[in-house]
Amino acid sequence: MNNPIGVFDSGVGGTSIWREIHGLLPKESTIYLADSKNAPYGEKSRDEIVELCIKNTELLLRKKCKIVVVACNTATTNAIDYLRSNYDIPFIGIEPAIKPAALRTKTKKVGVLATKGTLSSGLFYNTSKLYTEGIEIIEQEGKDLVKLIESGEVRSNEMKTLLQVYLKPMLLANIDCLVLGCTHYPYLIPILREILPNQVKIIDSGEAVARQTKIILEKNNLLNQENNQSIENIFYSNAASTKVLSSLLMENNYQVSQLDF
Numbered sequence: 001m002n003n004p005i006g007v008f009d010s011g012v013g014g015t016s017i018w019r020e021i022h023g024l025l026p027k028e029s030t031i032y033l034a035d036s037k038n039a040p041y042g043e044k045s046r047d048e049i050v051e052l053c054i055k056n057t058e059l060l061l062r063k064k065c066k067i068v069v070v071a072c073n074t075a076t077t078n079a080i081d082y083l084r085s086n087y088d089i090p091f092i093g094i095e096p097a098i099k100p101a102a103l104r105t106k107t108k109k110v111g112v113l114a115t116k117g118t119l120s121s122g123l124f125y126n127t128s129k130l131y132t133e134g135i136e137i138i139e140q141e142g143k144d145l146v147k148l149i150e151s152g153e154v155r156s157n158e159m160k161t162l163l164q165v166y167l168k169p170m171l172l173a174n175i176d177c178l179v180l181g182c183t184h185y186p187y188l189i190p191i192l193r194e195i196l197p198n199q200v201k202i203i204d205s206g207e208a209v210a211r212q213t214k215i216i217l218e219k220n221n222l223l224n225q226e227n228n229q230s231i232e233n234i235f236y237s238n239a240a241s242t243k244v245l246s247s248l249l250m251e252n253n254y255q256v257s258q259l260d261f
Contacts, residue, residue: 001066001221001222001223001224001225002029002224002226002230002231003029003064003065003066003222004028004029004030004031004063004064004065004066004232004234005021005025005028005029005030005031005065005066005067005069005213005217006030006031006033006057006060006061006063006065006067006068006069007021007030007031007032007033007068007069007071008032008033008034008035008053008056008057008060008068008069008070008071008072008075009033009034009035009071009072009075009183010035010036010038010039010040010041010042010052010072010074010075010146011034011035011036011039011040011146011149011150011184012034012036012149012150012184013071013072013146013149013182013183013184013185013186013187014032014034014069014071014072014183015032015034016071016183016184016186016187016204016206017069017071017094017183017205017206017209017210018030018032018071019206020206020207020209020210021069021209021210021213022233023210024210024211024213024214025210025213025214025217025223026231027223027224027231028217028223028224028231029224029230029231029232029233029234030232030233030234031060031063031065031234031235031236032233032234032235032236033056033059033060033236033237033238033261034235034236034237034238034239034256035052035056035238035261036150036237036238036239037238037239038052038238039146039147039150040074040115040146040147040150041072041074041075041115041117042074042114042115042116042117042118042141042146042182043115043116043117044117046078046079046117049074049075049078049079049117050078050079050082052075053070053075053078053079053082053083054079054082054083055261056261057083057087059261061087061089065089066089066217066222067089067090067091067092067213067216067217067220067222068083068087068089068090068091068092069091069092069094069209069213070083070091070092070093070094071094071183071209072094072182072183073094073095073096073114073115073118073181073182073183073205074115074117074118074121074182075094076093076094076095076123077095077117077118077121077122077123077124078117078121078123080093080123090216090220090222092209092212092213092216094183094205094209095123095124095127095205096112096114096118096124096127096179096180096181096205097179097180097203097204097205097208098110098112098127098128098131098132098137098179099127099130099131100203100208101177101179101201101203102131102132102135104176104177104201104203105135105175105176105177106176107174107175107176108134108135108136109135109136109138109170109173109174109175109176110132110135110136110137110138110175110176110177110178110179111137111138111140111167111170111173111175111177111178111179111200112137112138112139112140112178112179112181113140113142113145113166113167113178113179113180113181113182113185114139114140114141114142114179114180114181114182115141115142115146115181115182116141116143118181118182119139119141119181124181136173138169138170138173138175140166140167140169140170142162142166142182142185143162144162145159145162145163145182145184145185145188146182146184148162149184149185149187149188150184154187154188154191155191159188159191160191160195163188163191163192163195164195167192167195167196171196171197171200175200176199176200176201177200177201177203178192178196178200178201178202178203179203179204180202180203180204180205183204183205183206185204186204186206189202233254234257235254235255235256235257236256236257236258236259236261237256237257237258237259238258238259238260238261
């Protein structure tokens with residue numbers, strides 16, 4: 001079935017998830033929505049987030065997507081239950097990789113860098129409670145990180161200063177795992193490695209999400225069986241193309257199309 005896999009995020013961050021999905025499932029067509037006009041989701045109310053997720057889902061359904069990946073931690077934690085209850089197609093969500101961090105930590109101290117919308121959600125609370133008995137979680141809101149990434153300011157002095165401030169309490173607490181609780185944040189891994197000691201492991205959800213996408217496609221007999229010539233990877237943005245997104249697409253000879261949504 002060559003209907004595309006739909007992926008949406010509050011901007012370019014979900015391309016970190018798209019990369020993993022495309023790498024694992026290269027025979028699948030994809031449509032990516034970058035809702036950069038409304039980024040960041042993490043500073044919005046739950047009702048606003050749900051409405052934005054409905055809008056994105058409806059567009060992907062009109063594009064005949066067979067499955068939707070909500071490539072945004074904040075959108076998942078606030079809206080995934082609503083989406084699964086109101087639409088017939090499968091949804092894959094994203095949540096901070098608390099479980100693998102809890103299994104890997106030796107110091108029993110885990111840092112979580114995420115948006116306000118994720119940290120304050122019920123899903124994050126329940127996941128943390130389920131897997132972190134005897135483990136201290138040091139939470140930090142990554143305020144303004146998404147805005148800087150969307151502006152292509154990943155290597156800016158402002159970004160480095162913010163990260164140093166956000167990471168300091170975690171390092172003082174002796175964390176040995178840092179969970180990236182936003183799909184934008186994998187773009188920060190090179191600069192994070194410059195700041196963090198070598199013993200601190202950086203953990204994100206991308207690979208696990210790609211594996212889960214494959215499992216659900218197989219379970220529902222939705223994998224593409226057609227030849228490679230029919231495969232398309234299409235990217236839409238409702239704001240001027242950001243430096244990060246443009247850079248990603250240029251690397252792979254993809255193009256982003258402007259779309260009002």
